[in-house]
Amino acid sequence: MRKITDERIYEPRVPPEEIFEASRLTGDATLEDLESIRRRTSVYVYEAPVRIWHWVNALCITILCITGYLIGAPLPSMDYSEATNQFVMGYIRFAHFGAGTVLSIGFLARIYWAFVGNRHAWQMFYIPIFNLRYYREFLFELRWYLFLEEEPKKYVGHNPLAHAAMFFFITLGITFMMITGWALYGEGAGQGSLPDTLFGWVLGIAQNSQRIHTLHHLGMWAIVIFAIIHIYAAVREDVMSRQSMVSTMISGFRTFKDDRIE
Amino acid sequence: MSTVETFYDVMRRQGITRRSFMKYCSLTAAALGLGPSFVPKIAHAMETKPRTPVIWVHGLECTCCSESFIRSAHPLAKDVVLSMISLDYDDTLMAAAGHAAEAALEDTIEKYKGNYILAVEGNPPLNEDGMFCIIGGKPFVEQLRHAAEHAKAIISWGACASYGCVQAAAPNPTQATPVHKVITDKPIIKVPGCPPIAEVMTGVITYMLTFDRMPELDRQGRPAMFYSQRIHDKCYRRPHFDAGQFVEHWDDDAARKGYCLYKMGCKGPTTYNACSTVRWNDGVSFPIQSGHGCIGCSEDGFWDQHGFYQRVTGIKQFGIEATADQIGLATTAVVGGSVAIHAAASALKRAQKKTEEA
Numbered sequence: 333m334r335k336i337t338d339e340r341i342y343e344p345r346v347p348p349e350e351i352f353e354a355s356r357l358t359g360d361a362t363l364e365d366l367e368s369i370r371r372r373t374s375v376y377v378y379e380a381p382v383r384i385w386h387w388v389n390a391l392c393i394t395i396l397c398i399t400g401y402l403i404g405a406p407l408p409s410m411d412y413s414e415a416t417n418q419f420v421m422g423y424i425r426f427a428h429f430g431a432g433t434v435l436s437i438g439f440l441a442r443i444y445w446a447f448v449g450n451r452h453a454w455q456m457f458y459i460p461i462f463n464l465r466y467y468r469e470f471l472f473e474l475r476w477y478l479f480l481e482e483e484p485k486k487y488v489g490h491n492p493l494a495h496a497a498m499f500f501f502i503t504l505g506i507t508f509m510m511i512t513g514w515a516l517y518g519e520g521a522g523q524g525s526l527p528d529t530l531f532g533w534v535l536g537i538a539q540n541s542q543r544i545h546t547l548h549h550l551g552m553w554a555i556v557i558f559a560i561i562h563i564y565a566a567v568r569e570d571v572m573s574r575q576s577m578v579s580t581m582i583s584g585f586r587t588f589k590d591d592r593i594e
Numbered sequence: 595m596s597t598v599e600t601f602y603d604v605m606r607r608q609g610i611t612r613r614s615f616m617k618y619c620s621l622t623a624a625a626l627g628l629g630p631s632f633v634p635k636i637a638h639a640m641e642t643k644p645r646t647p648v649i650w651v652h653g654l655e656c657t658c659c660s661e662s663f664i665r666s667a668h669p670l671a672k673d674v675v676l677s678m679i680s681l682d683y684d685d686t687l688m689a690a691a692g693h694a695a696e697a698a699l700e701d702t703i704e705k706y707k708g709n710y711i712l713a714v715e716g717n718p719p720l721n722e723d724g725m726f727c728i729i730g731g732k733p734f735v736e737q738l739r740h741a742a743e744h745a746k747a748i749i750s751w752g753a754c755a756s757y758g759c760v761q762a763a764a765p766n767p768t769q770a771t772p773v774h775k776v777i778t779d780k781p782i783i784k785v786p787g788c789p790p791i792a793e794v795m796t797g798v799i800t801y802m803l804t805f806d807r808m809p810e811l812d813r814q815g816r817p818a819m820f821y822s823q824r825i826h827d828k829c830y831r832r833p834h835f836d837a838g839q840f841v842e843h844w845d846d847d848a849a850r851k852g853y854c855l856y857k858m859g860c861k862g863p864t865t866y867n868a869c870s871t872v873r874w875n876d877g878v879s880f881p882i883q884s885g886h887g888c889i890g891c892s893e894d895g896f897w898d899q900h901g902f903y904q905r906v907t908g909i910k911q912f913g914i915e916a917t918a919d920q921i922g923l924a925t926t927a928v929v930g931g932s933v934a935i936h937a938a939a940s941a942l943k944r945a946q947k948k949t950e951e952a
Contacts, residue, residue: 406856408842409842415839416833418839420838421836421837520827546906550922553922564936572940
């Protein structure tokens with residue numbers, strides 16, 4: 333175990349075991365543990381609406397990917413009943429459209445929250461392209477992922493790399509999927525229906541709806557790839573970075589593992 | 595050349611009774627999806643309006659549109675050609691040939707400036723100054739521009755004129771170009787299909803002559819009355835799609851039972867046409883009814899959407915033809931593999947650091 337000898341650390345006049353008396357009640361807290369409690373700090377980053385949106389979104393995306401894939405490549409033909417009593421494809425499509433509707437409403441609510449929520453709620457919707465520091469930090473974070481940096485930095489919101497991934501895959505990616513998805517839904521809903529009125533112009537651009545199907549399908553794979561990277565990076569950062577990751581999206585608090593400055 | 599005579603005059607001259615004429619008007623109203631109140635309007639229009647001259651030109655095409663047109667049952671093509679329109683120039687249907695035919699074209703343009711309808715079958719190739727399609731000794735694109743200059747409206751017959759069809763499929767060596775990209779200053783109605791359904795063709799003409807205006811068009815410039823719904827929306831096999839009952843092989847039991855052809859690459863879900871309602875050959879059948887999926891012939895670039903027998907179609911831009919699923923799976927595998935390697939490296943690095951610190 334590393335001994336606490338850093339002179340930068342504030343030395344309390346009262347011994348730590350007395351300050352954190354309550355923490356000793358279970359009897360398993362070592363002196364180092366108590367010192368660690370004193371040095372850790374946390375920031376409330378993700379407010380409840382953001383967290384709820386995240387998990388609802390995750391559920392919707394999972395349903396959408398599975399059902400969407402099955403719409404493109406249906407299950408083996410099923411013949412357990414007369415067609416009139418059987419609705420396999422119908423239920424799959426219903427789940428897809430239902431999840432798509434929830435995702436869309438959720439996304440609109442999330443945009444609303446970007447305006448009324450805290451500063452971090454806004455981060456996903458823009459990239460500070462005119463901020464030179466962003467690029468510098470972006471390169472630093474890239475170097476951290478390439479094992480070229482010994483120690484990562486502390487970030488309260490998204491790190492610059494995650495910030496870019498969020499913006500391109502979620503903000504732009506989900507928007508693309510919603511627009512193409514609703515355009516495709518509008519085809520079935522019929523001309524003059526609300527989805528057709530709002531998003532039918534996509535068909536006018538693509539000319540052939542088959543092209544939108546293909547793009548919508550590719551979009552799904554982009555989100556699958558994002559999900560892989562997202563989950564991996566969240567777990568890895570939780571283990572290797574200087575702050576909490578996974579629990580932050582549950583409690584909203586970003587806790588830091590040390591109080592060293594950069 | 596036709597003088598100013600009405601449809602009614604011509605029909606009566608051909609021995610059609612007033613009673614048959616009124617029946618014809620009712621049938622036309624029904625074919626156009628109009629209520630009974632429109633029957634007297636149609637009758638009135640046909641009694642008073644002069645026949646509209648039509649010039650029908652042919653570019654790069656296979657004449658399947660003409661072949662389809664002459665098989666129209668409601669109304670009969672002969673009624674359209676002989677009674678309703680004054681088909682003043684159509685080099686495949688007219689009796690005249692050579693210089694006489696070209697003279698007829700010039701006459702019609704001169705006489706009815708701004709009042710004739712130009713029907714275009716096929717499209718002009720633009721490469722090499724249009725030398726890949728010569729009509730009367732001149733590139734077709736010149737005839738098209740000349741005839742379009744004074745036309746009231748243009749009908750783009752078939753996938754060729756509407757979208758380019760097979761001659762415009764990649765790599766399109768002759769640079770075959772759909773009409774609306776060559777003529778940009780005239781109202782154009784696209785009647786796509788390879789060929790379009792006969793009744794759709796005559797229906798569009800009847801509508802334009804009867805009401806003296808363009809039919810309501812959709813976003814892509816197609817008559818909404820025939821192209822506003824997908825084959826899939828009105829397919830009689832749709833219940834099998836919703837049930838999840840699919841043909842998996844051409845000779846399986848599902849094929850014999852007439853299940854959904856979705857998995858066999860049917861393009862019904864992405865194709866806007868009236869096949870599943872109007873059907874072909876006087877309503878006898880249409881491709882899906884005959885056991886073959888729709889190939890999407892009335893859609894833009896249908897030759898370039900990979901196979902006719904695949905549901906998830908190919909993407910040419912990736913050099914080799916691969917489907918969205920193939921590309922997606924390959925990329926996911928690469929990313930997944932990279933993540934695994936990165937995770938292993940991270941774990942090693944962390945272990946190494948711990949060893950150093952210990």
